[in-house]
Amino acid sequence: MNRDPMVELLARLPQADSDPVRSERVRARCGAALTRRREKTRSTATPGLWQLLAGLGCVYVAELIRQAVLLYRLL
C-alpha cells in the first residue's frame, strides 16, 4: 500500500470517542440480543430430541400392540 505524506498526515489526525454511556448501553443491548438468540437456538434444538423420543415411544407402543395381536391370535 502506498503511504504518501498526505495519507500519513491524515492518518495522524486525532480519532474521536463516542459518548461512553451510550456506547456501553449499545454494547450491552447487542450482548443481550446475542444471548437471547443463542438461548432461542438452543431451545429450538431441544424439541428435536423430544421428537426423537416421541418417535421411539410410538415404535414401542406399535410393537406392543403387534405383540398383543399376535398373542390374541395365538390364543
Add this chain to the structure above:
Amino acid sequence: VDPWTESALLERLRDGDVVAFDAIHAAFNRRLFTFLLRLSRRRDVAEDLLEETWLRLVKHARGLRPDTRVGPWLFTVARNLYVSYVRARLLEESAAASLMALWPSIPDRASPFEEAAASELQRRVERALTALPATSREILLLIAVAGLDHSDAADVCRITPEAVRQRLSRARRQLAQALEEDERLSRRILLEATP
C-alpha cells in the same frame, strides 16, 4: 485486528458469542465513530448511525459468510446508513439537487474535529478535509484514517480497486490544493492585519 483473529472472532460471533462481539466492538467502535463523525460532521447523527451499525451486525451475525471481513463489512454498513440518512434528509427538505450534491461539502461552522485539533496544521487539515467533495472525503477517510486497503475500500464503496486509486489520487490533489489555498488565505489575512 489481523485477518486470522478477525475470522476467528466472526466464527464465534456467528454462534452468538458475546465476548467475541465485545472484542469486535472494542476494535472498531472508535474508528467507526470517527469515520461517521467526519462524514456527517454532526455528533448526534454519528452516534445514531453508529448504534444502528452495531445493531445491524447483531441482527445479521448468523447469516454472515465465514469468509466475511468484519471491518469492511462494518464500514460498508456505516457508509450505507449515512447515505440513507442523507437520502432521507433530501426527501425531507424536498431539494431538487442530486444526492451527492447535497452531501455537506462546505461547513458553515467548525467541525467537532476542527475545534478539538491540537495543532495549527491539524486544524488546517481538518478544515481542508471538511471542504472536500463527499466522494473524495469518503475515500480519504476509509484509506488514510480508517486504515482500509484499496481492495476493502473498493468493497465498501462498491467500486473497483482501480476506481479507488483514481479517486484517492484526485482526493489527494484536492486536499493539497485546499491546504495551499488555506495557507494563502492565512498569509493574506496576516499581511492585511500587519500595520
